[in-house]
Amino acid sequence: DWSREAVRRGLSPRAEAAYAGWDVPGLGDALRVFELHPGQCGVLVYAADALAAAFVVPHPEDYRVLHPTLVEDLYGELVHQYAHYGAPVPEFTARIRDGAGGIRTLADLRAAALGQERAWAAAHDGLMARDLLETPYSFERVYRAGAFDLYRFLPPFGRDGREQHIGELISDHKGRTAYLKTFRLSEKQVRKGYLLHRLADRDWHLGRTAEALGTSYAELVRRIGAAGLGGLLDAHVVARKVREAGEG
Template identity: 45%
Template sequence: MKFDETSQGLGLRGLQIAAAQAVGAVRLVPLLKEHVREDLRLGTHAFGDERPRAVGVRGQADRPDVAYCSYLPHAYVLRWSSDGTAVAARGAALSDKQLGLRDVGGVRVLHRMIRQEGPGALRFLPLHLAMEGFLSLHFGGPDVAWSEYSRQALSHGLSPRRESAVLGSYVHGLEDAVRMFEIHERQVGALVFVADALAAMVVFPHPDDYRALHRSLVRDFFGELVYQYAILYDDVPAHRVAVREAEIADLAGLRAAVARARADWAEFSGDMAGRVLREPLRWQTLRQVGPFRLRRFMSALRPDEDNHIGEAIVRDSGELEYCKTFRLSAAQVRRAYLLEKLAQNLWDLARTAEALGVEVPALLVRLLNAGFGYLLKEHVLKNLPTGTV
């Protein structure tokens, strides 16, 4: 799997940032839609229990039996029209057959991450599209049979590849914030900050969709760093805007002052989310439906900066219609960064070490500490200098 295009960040075309609401360490910044359209709607289908599920993943040509396993609380069902006509808002109750859901050895297995559900309807698994793309990054492992790699690495690649996350209900203060905060009339999304670190960006196509799915935020998953920040920090400072009374002489002056305050709030929040809004992202288009593209993305893997993965639906005009992001932990970034460097250097350990500016033993230690020791033959690891791990 490759992210095959690098382009601009998510941006906020068609959206407006409203004043933030904060409680404890959680700050939610509402995103309002400038012009509400009716030709794209999103519903949810709850699976009804908390059993882990597997998803049969296609597209791994060299690994035909790859499966993605996770806690899957619900699926999204997207409905659209290609000619701009309104799409009726309705529930997303689907049968097991329609979902492609079956029992295999006591495990509920879904057929594919994305599935067409008849004309004008698409079922997909929110956030798991992004995480599956991240997990499958260089999943095939070494493409040259270097002598240092184990038989498992050469035969099965990185399988199994694991990453951990935390359910939103375990992020201290998030459930209270979601329950208490006001929903604006044209609100379709939110920037979620924990201790003023961007935890997630959520956007839905229509204000009614957002109202229906607002509380589902606590069933999304969040990164380890977000969970830790929520525990370590009790609150966040208020962002106050000064209004100079001497500059206000009439209603026009008051309107101008309010407009400046709103612009200041928007700039403040936009700057905090700049890594995903403005920095270039790597993209992969998964499906084109009418004038909409369902895509997943990943920020450039820079170990000294915050990094995000996510998925989005973008209109042909560039307007953002749907989005969910996930903030990677430092350990997750280090693992992906190492894999990327290995792949760029054809999995040659000497070349990779040179590219990283280290000696080969130091690279081996990094791989071992990142959980990739199983990729290497046992005698390679035994030759590491004593005390290097």
């Protein structure tokens, strides 16, 4: 009966929390006053130092047109909470020291400013955006149009506490990025992804999955239910298996 119902109507619908940019406090004002730099083709959006999303397009004119639409995009539950409850982000300032007569000419000042810019970039890539940039993703090509391919990518759903993102990427035949959009996952969503991946690795067999995770069948069922994935299970089969395990 359960199988026929699943084929006829599909699995029970599941909803994930996401918020339009209009509902993220301060985002609209920030996008309105952010300076657009010459040649800018993308942006990393942060809320209280938490990376919310990456957005990349192929040309500066494309970005200039699409920049205001970022407030219409969807952002994760975690980002919404950070924007509501996070402390104000301290102002970023640069200090160029003039010790030992280091700044004498405009060329000296320009070189010092460039050095500060490089230091900022290194600190950002190595700290604030590290998890986005260094995570190994799995890519699935879902569409091809001429010389362009559309990919969707997933993180490894590790349980090491690092931030994790899903997203879409369009690249040309040379592998150059024509479009990129990411979505920051909450810890709850990471737990769901972790369980789904472990189940898929064991061909959706609960017994083998429980063994691989080093836990019991009943505990795995409890974790699946707690993650909001109980609709994937046949309650009658699960009850029988748990009863048999208890009797054994």
